Amino acid sequence: MSVAESLAAARPRSSRAVAFLVFAVAIALIAATPFLPNYYIRVIDSLLIYILLGIGLNIVIGYTGLLDLGFVAFYAVGAYSYALLASPQLDLHLPFLVILLVAASLGAITGILLGIPVLRLRGDYLAIVTLGFGEIVRIIINNVDWLTGGPKGIARLDKASILGIQIARPVDFFWLLLVVVLLAGLVAWRLERSILGKAWAAIREDQDAARGIGINTTNAKLAAFATSATIGSIAGAIFAASQRFVSPESFTLQESVLIVLMIVIGGIGNILGIVAGAAILILLPEVLREFAEWRILFLGLLMIFLIIVRPAGIVPRSFGPDKLIRRLFGK
Amino acid sequence: MTLVFDRLRKEYGQVVAIDDVTASFAPGLIHGVIGPNGAGKSTLINMTAGSYTVSAGSIALDGKRLDKLKKYQIANSGVARTYQNIRLFDQMTALENLEVCFYPSDVGGTWKEVVWPPYASARRDHRREKCMEILRFFDLQGHADAEAGSLPYGRQRMLEIARALVCNPRLLLLDEPAAGLNHHETADLTAKLAAQRSPDRITIIVEHDMDLVMALCDNIIVMHHGKLLFQGTPAEVQASTDVQLAYLGTANDIDDIRAAAQDRRAQLGIRTRRRS
Numbered sequence: 001m002s003v004a005e006s007l008a009a010a011r012p013r014s015s016r017a018v019a020f021l022v023f024a025v026a027i028a029l030i031a032a033t034p035f036l037p038n039y040y041i042r043v044i045d046s047l048l049i050y051i052l053l054g055i056g057l058n059i060v061i062g063y064t065g066l067l068d069l070g071f072v073a074f075y076a077v078g079a080y081s082y083a084l085l086a087s088p089q090l091d092l093h094l095p096f097l098v099i100l101l102v103a104a105s106l107g108a109i110t111g112i113l114l115g116i117p118v119l120r121l122r123g124d125y126l127a128i129v130t131l132g133f134g135e136i137v138r139i140i141i142n143n144v145d146w147l148t149g150g151p152k153g154i155a156r157l158d159k160a161s162i163l164g165i166q167i168a169r170p171v172d173f174f175w176l177l178l179v180v181v182l183l184a185g186l187v188a189w190r191l192e193r194s195i196l197g198k199a200w201a202a203i204r205e206d207q208d209a210a211r212g213i214g215i216n217t218t219n220a221k222l223a224a225f226a227t228s229a230t231i232g233s234i235a236g237a238i239f240a241a242s243q244r245f246v247s248p249e250s251f252t253l254q255e256s257v258l259i260v261l262m263i264v265i266g267g268i269g270n271i272l273g274i275v276a277g278a279a280i281l282i283l284l285p286e287v288l289r290e291f292a293e294w295r296i297l298f299l300g301l302l303m304i305f306l307i308i309v310r311p312a313g314i315v316p317r318s319f320g321p322d323k324l325i326r327r328l329f330g331k
Numbered sequence: 332m333t334l335v336f337d338r339l340r341k342e343y344g345q346v347v348a349i350d351d352v353t354a355s356f357a358p359g360l361i362h363g364v365i366g367p368n369g370a371g372k373s374t375l376i377n378m379t380a381g382s383y384t385v386s387a388g389s390i391a392l393d394g395k396r397l398d399k400l401k402k403y404q405i406a407n408s409g410v411a412r413t414y415q416n417i418r419l420f421d422q423m424t425a426l427e428n429l430e431v432c433f434y435p436s437d438v439g440g441t442w443k444e445v446v447w448p449p450y451a452s453a454r455r456d457h458r459r460e461k462c463m464e465i466l467r468f469f470d471l472q473g474h475a476d477a478e479a480g481s482l483p484y485g486r487q488r489m490l491e492i493a494r495a496l497v498c499n500p501r502l503l504l505l506d507e508p509a510a511g512l513n514h515h516e517t518a519d520l521t522a523k524l525a526a527q528r529s530p531d532r533i534t535i536i537v538e539h540d541m542d543l544v545m546a547l548c549d550n551i552i553v554m555h556h557g558k559l560l561f562q563g564t565p566a567e568v569q570a571s572t573d574v575q576l577a578y579l580g581t582a583n584d585i586d587d588i589r590a591a592a593q594d595r596r597a598q599l600g601i602r603t604r605r606r607s
Contacts, residue, residue: 210431212403214434
């Protein structure tokens with residue numbers, strides 16, 4: 001056997017080994033998390049929330065190709081849903097699961113409300129309008145003091161519980177978030193593979209030709225905005241429950257940009273990439289905390305470096321969950 | 332029933348691109364639309380497919396008005412088309428380019444596809460089977476998993492026609508399908524287009540390649556300055572003094588047309604190479 005032949009033969013096996021290694025490390029990390037100090041669990045919780053946000057935004061940006069810079073608005077809708085329905089603010093104390101449902105529905109509705117006016121827009125124009133939308137939502141929250149508490153925010157939110165089990169410690173949120181992230185990831189991935197997902201891809205590639213083969217682009221885009229916003233809003237509700245405090249400061253443009261960056265650096269249109277992107281953008285600042293103001297510089301350099309060496313992202317679109325599964329379980 | 336243009340008109344400000352064209356196209360036949368550049372051939376296709384609005388008059392397919400519908404509704408009424416400049420979904424595979432055409436019939440089952448994997452794989456298998464059938468017809472089965480944008484130009488042309496045919500359209504509109512193809516590919520295309528003929532389908536081809544048009548079409552419409560100049564069989568078109576005088580004219584002129592077609596092909600060829 002020539003060297004080239006043996007290399008070719010070894011390649012699938014070694015890439016399968018890599019896939020297994022990644023899988024094993026992920027399982028080990030998940031298993032180890034509950035035994036870490038609370039500080040680390042909190043960092044991991046926030047990582048999971050960002051992954052959830054990334055999964056949501058990726059439906060619009062990655063799958064459908066619409067650059068949405070106002071995603072944080074849906075995150076805020078979810079967070080304030082929890083804050084208003086489970087706090088002394090309005091003296092409402094609904095159960096957590098009910099609020100999750102309310103947040104999800106409100107998210108879908110706001111998603112469609114944003115979607116309708118921007119249907120005709122693409123690219124830069126869409127980015128500008130959605131950016132404005134995100135800011136409008138934040139400014140409204142900041143100014144409707146009687147309802148949202150304005151810049152002071154809403155404090156003393158209820159402790160969350162699901163079917164009598166209290167969700168209060170960071171580790172409780174870790175398990176909750178893990179389940180929600182896996183579910184959202186599964187739904188997003190299966191949507192991508194569905195006929196609707198193919199239509200999203202077609203819209204991303206050539207909107208006009210997509211209409212030409214009979215795709216109602218209005219409905220397909222609104223479906224993308226609605227599912228994406230639903231996931232963002234659920235992330236917001238869980239975020240509020242874990243912080244037990246919300247204020248407009250958490251929903252700035254910077255957050256939207258951070259989520260977009262996560263997707264772009266990780267691998268646009270690929271859930272696996274989002275996990276990688278979130279890991280870098282959320283964990284690295286924590287690791288670099290000692291270097292104080294230098295860490296932004298480090299992050300900037302890293303981003304430039306990544307965009308030069310891996311312009312399609314750390315895990316490109318072509319290596320999606322399907323491929324990982326195939327590598328892991330044969331065929 | 333048929334496709335009917337009734338006093339169809341398209342104006343761009345002062346310019347009249349289509350000037351009161353009335354024509355009907357019977358199913359089972361291949362109709363050619365010829366005429367010099369700027370005669371309004373592509374405009375006819377673009378209006379029928381809903382890419383351009385209609386200034387006056389009407390377009391009806393089997394008695395149903397198309398000109399009042401949105402583009403996707405026209406597609407869902409059984410109209411499929413290809414474009415003068417290829418417009419595939421470049422980053423999707425050849426197979427996916429066809430699969431997505433089942434959107435109108437399958438989108439209602441999206442949530443079922445998401446939550447119930449056996450249903451999803453059954454639908455997907457069903458779609459893929461139909462798509463592979465068409466891909467095989469166009470000798471593209473070996474490229475099913477290749478990205479459409481990475482295919483050679485000739486294959487892309489074929490794939491675009493395959494995409495138009497996958498949902499078995501009632502009306503097939505081809506805008507210069509042979510542009511940029513070499514002789515061998517054009518001959519192959521001619522054979523494929525002849526083979527896709529079915530008693531229910533109206534096929535309309537806008538084309539500069541006179542060999543292809545004369546070999547393939549049952550009925551030819553000659554456009555001149557936005558007007559319908561002549562309609563007849565290939566033999567009638569070639570024999571018509573009207574057409575000869577106005578545009579096919581003398582032997583010199585037919586050479587001019589062939590030269591123009593050659594130029595156009597060269598142009599498109601260069602543009603494609605730059606694109607890929």
